[in-house]
Amino acid sequence: GYGTLQQWMSEQSIKMTCVPPEAAAIAWIKYEHDINSTDLAMRLIHADPSVLIVPGDHFGIDSYLRISFGLNDDYLSCGLQAISNVLKKL
Secondary structure (H helix, E strand, O other), rough: OHHHHHHHHHOOOOOEEEEEOOOOOOOEEEEEOOOOOHHHHHHHHHOOOOOOOHHHHHHHOOEEEEOOOOOOOHHHHHHHHHHHHHHHHO
16 A cells, blocks of 8 residues: 555655645655656556556646555555666666
8 A cells, every 4th residue: 555655665766755645545756857757657658567657747747657556565566666677777
C-alpha cells in the first residue's frame, strides 16, 4: 500500500515527493528530473516489463506521475521496481 510506495520513493536517485491521499489509493508523485511526464510514461510502456502510469501533463501538471497503490504489495513492488529500472537509465 502507501507504505510500500513511500519506501520506494525514498530509495530513488531522483527526488520524489507525494502528498498522502485522503480518500483513494491513487497518489500524485512529483519527481525532480527534466524529462516530460508523457515521455517518461511512454518509456515505461515500452520497457520490459511494461508499466502503465498516468502522466501528470495530461492534467496540466508536468513532472508528476499518477500511480495506483491499492494493489497487493507483491504486485505493487514489481511495478515500482520496473519504474526504478527505467529511472536508473535517465
